[in-house]
Amino acid sequence: DAGITQSPRHKVTETGTPVTLRCHQTENHRYMYWYRQDPGHGLRLIHYSYGVKDTDKGEVSDGYSVSRSKTEDFLLTLESATSSQTSVYFCAISANYEQYFGPGTRLTVT
Amino acid sequence: TQLLEQSPQFLSIQEGENLTVYCNSSSVFSSLQWYRQEPGEGPVLLVTVVTGGEVKKLKRLTFQFGDARKDSSLHITAAQPGDTGLYLCAGAIKAAGNKLTFGGGTRVLVKP
Incomplete structure (x- = not known):
């Protein structure tokens, strides 16, 4: 158990509304990641962080922003949600080049 | 474009049968990881292979890393219904x- 929690676990929101997903870790890992998982696409990296206030884009970052003001929290924000952002979102931490995942957030944008 | 191609996409077998899942790429990886994911949960790390030609065994699961570190396979012997899930490979480049x-x-x- 890598001590990763995600909140909320489920969310339904309307197109155009802002949404923030939270990832919390208890073990002080430096690297944190946000992925989305969609049928036929596997896991795709949205953004990642390599320290407090240090973040970078992944392969599918358009429409998403992130923030990391504390080591333990990594926030993913959809500034204006669209239906194409309906997905399951996973947070992960990295330890010794291995990644460990949270339980996921299922987001539905109507 | 998928850098890592897994095959097959879907496999349905009877309990007791063997199965092999393949993970192929044109890229060289410094390490490769295998995960299993069950519905409603996050992927869970099964194994990491780092050396070309490496073979790791985890009970009935055998993982192999290709000599050139571009491909890997997962073999399950005498599959059980508890092996049902989504298997993901993931490669790291230093x-x-x-x-x-x-x-x-x-x-x-895996059907009983």
């Missing part, structure tokens, strides 16, 4: 920091 590239996954169904 020059890309700690980022992983995931394959599309293989969904395995």
Whole structure:
């Protein structure tokens, strides 16, 4: 158990509304990641962080922003949600080049 | 474009049968990881292979890393219904920091 929690676990929101997903870790890992998982696409990296206030884009970052003001929290924000952002979102931490995942957030944008 | 191709995409077998899942790429990876994911949960790390030609065994699961570190396979002997799940491979390239590239996954169904 890598001590990763995600909140909320489920969310339904309307197109155009802002949404923030939270990832919390208890073990002080430096690297944190946000992925989305969609049928036929596997896991795709949205953004990642390599320290407090240090973040970078992944392969599918358009429409998403992130923030990391504390080591333990990594926030993913959809500034204006669209239906194409309906997905399951996973947070992960990295330890010794291995990644460990949270339980996921299922987001539905109507 | 998927850097890591997994095959097959779906596998349905009877309990007791063997199965093999393949993960192929044209890229060389410094390490490769295999995960299993069950519905409603996050992927769970099964194994990491780092050396070309390496073979690791985890009970009835055998993982192999290709000599050139471009491909890998997962073999399950005498599959059980508890092996049902989505199997994902993921490769790491040192020059890309700690980022992983995931394959599309293989969904395995083991029927009792």
